[in-house]
Structure formats: structure tokens, C-alpha cells
Amino acid sequence: MVDICQVDVNAIKGDVWSWALGMQITIATLAGITWYNAFELVILVFVTFSQYSGLYFWSLLVSSSVGLIPYSLGFLLKFFDLAKDESWLPLVLLTIGWWCMVTGQSVVLYSRLHLVTSNQAVLRRVLIMIVVDAVILHVPTTVFTFGANLVNNLSPSLRGWLCGYNFLEKFQMTGFCIQEFIISGLYIYETVRMLRLDKDRAKAKIQWQLLVINAIIVIMDIGLLVAEYRGYYMMETMLKGAVYSIKLKLEFAVLGKLIHLVQGHSWRPESVPSPHDFPDFVDVTRVTTDVTHAPSSYPPRRPSWMDSDAVSIAMFEHMPPPSERPSGSEMTSTWSRESHIHPHDFTTPLRPSRLPSVVSSLKSERSREPG
Numbered sequence: 001m002v003d004i005c006q007v008d009v010n011a012i013k014g015d016v017w018s019w020a021l022g023m024q025i026t027i028a029t030l031a032g033i034t035w036y037n038a039f040e041l042v043i044l045v046f047v048t049f050s051q052y053s054g055l056y057f058w059s060l061l062v063s064s065s066v067g068l069i070p071y072s073l074g075f076l077l078k079f080f081d082l083a084k085d086e087s088w089l090p091l092v093l094l095t096i097g098w099w100c101m102v103t104g105q106s107v108v109l110y111s112r113l114h115l116v117t118s119n120q121a122v123l124r125r126v127l128i129m130i131v132v133d134a135v136i137l138h139v140p141t142t143v144f145t146f147g148a149n150l151v152n153n154l155s156p157s158l159r160g161w162l163c164g165y166n167f168l169e170k171f172q173m174t175g176f177c178i179q180e181f182i183i184s185g186l187y188i189y190e191t192v193r194m195l196r197l198d199k200d201r202a203k204a205k206i207q208w209q210l211l212v213i214n215a216i217i218v219i220m221d222i223g224l225l226v227a228e229y230r231g232y233y234m235m236e237t238m239l240k241g242a243v244y245s246i247k248l249k250l251e252f253a254v255l256g257k258l259i260h261l262v263q264g265h266s267w268r269p270e271s272v273p274s275p276h277d278f279p280d281f282v283d284v285t286r287v288t289t290d291v292t293h294a295p296s297s298y299p300p301r302r303p304s305w306m307d308s309d310a311v312s313i314a315m316f317e318h319m320p321p322p323s324e325r326p327s328g329s330e331m332t333s334t335w336s337r338e339s340h341i342h343p344h345d346f347t348t349p350l351r352p353s354r355l356p357s358v359v360s361s362l363k364s365e366r367s368r369e370p371g
Contacts, residue, residue: 070094
């Protein structure tokens with residue numbers, strides 16, 4: 001069994017100078033990658049959005065600007081001991097950044113979840129999960145982060161703070177990864193269902209991108225978990241910022257397309273009923289159209305079984321002799337009453353079983369006519 005109190009005090013307290021030059025370069029490089037992605041995201045957000053409002057806009061902006069940038073800056077100041085007189089400053093920066101980065105990324109996913117599922121119960125439970133996890137995972141870890149870093153090295157209580165921080169660090173990492181697994185799993189499940197119900201190639205491309213990106217998110221979270229449980233604290237903390245910046249960029253690239261997919265009458269989750277809405281004898285995997293809305297009105301097309309000659313005979317020859325034909329509105333009403341169709345719709349009531357008898361009767365009548 002792993003002893004949670006076997007921790008590297010220099011790593012947690014922040015002493016990168018005791019590590020090799022390669023580690024120092026790696027940490028600085030990861031911070032640079034995080035900042036580059038964060039600044040690019042901020043610019044893209046303001047350039048792309050026409051209206052600076054909505055949950056998606058604010059969650060993306062906060063998680064990138066208030067999340068990624070202070071998080072990496074705080075750990076860089078802490079590890080390189082660049083704020084000796086204000087040891088609390090790096091902790092404040094990395095804590096604010098950690099809150100906004102981790103929970104903010106989950107809110108980004110949640111803000112577009114309604115585009116793939118219209119189940120309000122699921123959406124409500126996901127939101128409750130995000131709020132509850134933010135309280136029970138962020139708050140205790142924040143308390144022990146300040147305690148483990150600000151308590152004097154000679155204090156007898158330092159070991160307790162370090163043990164508690166080491167345990168909570170693994171606990172919160174596992175909890176947040178499970179949260180993201182659940183949200184990404186919902187995207188993957190609904191995307192697979194969309195691909196089964198809608199075979200449109202243009203839409204399928206975006207759906208496949210959504211599927212792949214959420215699979216990549218799951219893989220990245222697993223990689224962070226492995227680094228955490230292997231005890232690579234400094235590498236895991238700096239790698240987390242780079243990973244979250246990449247995840248946010250991937251989500252921004254694809255989640256924005258979902259709104260165009262929905263607006264373009266392509267995929268609407270409410271337009272396809274759940275399998276429970278169909279009778280047992282209906283194979284829902286073969287339902288490829290919106291069965292909940294009436295189709296657009298198109299001109300009636302002649303059925304394939306209707307021969308053009310037979311239609312001509314039925315339309316123009318199956319009429320009384322000229323001397324007996326009514327005129328004007330009387331002819332229209334008589335025609336409609338006898339044939340039970342609209343005066344201008346000659347194709348709908350004609351059935352193949354009636355055409356041969358109609359044609360033969362007309363021919364016999366012609367043969368009996370004099371001269």
C-alpha cells in the first residue's frame with residue numbers, strides 16, 4: 001500500500017534549482033506552451049464571437065484568461081522561487097487559475113451539451129455535479145495547499161499538512177477526471193447515436209471530430225492521473241496547464257461548429273425521438289428522417305406504376321360526350337363529387353387496378369360510336 005506521507009518536500013514547497021537543467025527547461029517550456037495557447041484562445045474568442053454574452057463565451061474566456069495564465073504563472077514563480085518575499089502570491093495565482101481552469105473547462109463542455117441531448121434531467125444533473133465537485137474538491141485542497149506551503153519547515157505540523165495535501169491532490173485529480181469522463185462520455189454516446197441516425201456526410205464529419213476530440217480528452221486525463229499517482233508532482237502540475245490549454249483549443253474548434261450544425265436544420269436532438277417513443281416493431285436504427293415534424297409541401301408526384309398513356313386517357317377521355325358535359329363550375333363540382341379528388345389533382349385517387357377497366361370501357365364505347 002502506498003504511503004501518502006512519502007512526499008518530496010522540495011517538490012511541493014517549490015525548489016526547481018535542485019533538479020537537473022533539463023527539468024528546469026521542461027517546466028519553463030510547458031509554461032510557455034500554456035501561455036501561447038491561452039493568449040491565442042483569448043484573441044480567437046473576441047474575434048470569433050459577434051456577441052460577448054452567453055455561458056459558452058464567458059466560460060471559455062474565463063478558463064483561458066483567468067484560468068490558464070495565472071495557473072502557470074503561479075507555479076513558475078513558486079518553483080523558481082521568484083517571489084521570495086511574497087510567498088503567498090504564487091499560491092493565490094495558481095489557486096485562482098486552478099479553480100477557473102479545471103471547473104471552467106467542465107462548464108465549457110456543459111455549455112454546449114444541450115446541442116447533442118435535449119434531456120433536461122441529464123443536463124440538470126451534470127450542472128449539479130459540476131457545482132458539487134467544485135465545492136467538495138476545490139475548497140479542502142485549497143486549504144491544504146496554503147497550509148503545506150506556508151507552514152515553516154521546522155514546524156511539527158508540517159508533516160500533517162503535507163500528508164493531507166498529498167492525499168487531497170490525488171483525490172481531487174481523480175474526482176475531476178471522473179467528472180470529465182462523464183461529460184465526455186455523454187458527448188461520445190450522443191455523437192454515436194447521431195451518426196447512426198443521420199448519414200449526411202457533411203454533418204458526419206463534424207460529428208466524427210466531436211467524437212475524436214472527446215476521446216482525446218479522456219486519454220489526456222488518464223495521462224495526468226498516471227503522472228499524479230507516479231509521484232511526478234512538478235511535471236504533473238506544469239503538464240496540467242499545457243493539457244488543459246490544448247483541450248480548450250480542441251473544444252473551441254469543434255463545439256463552435258455544433259451551433260451551425262443545429263441552425264442549419266441538420267441535427268436537432270429533439271427532432272429524433274428516443275427509442276422508447278417508437279413501437280417495438282420499429283427498428284429505430286433505420287429512422288433517418290425527422291418523424292416529429294410534417295414534411296415540407298411538395299407538388300404531388302406521379303407514382304411509378306402510372307403509365308403516361310393511361311393517365312392521359314383517364315384525364316381527358318373518361319368524360320361524358322360533349323353534348324352531355326356540364327359547363328363551368330357545375331362541371332368542376334360534378335367532377336370532384338364523382339371522382340372524390342381535387343379538380344386539379346388527377347393522380348392521387350387513380351389506382352392500377354382501375355386503369356385497365358377504365359381503358360377497356362372507353363375503347364368499347366368508342367367502337368360503338370357511329371362513323
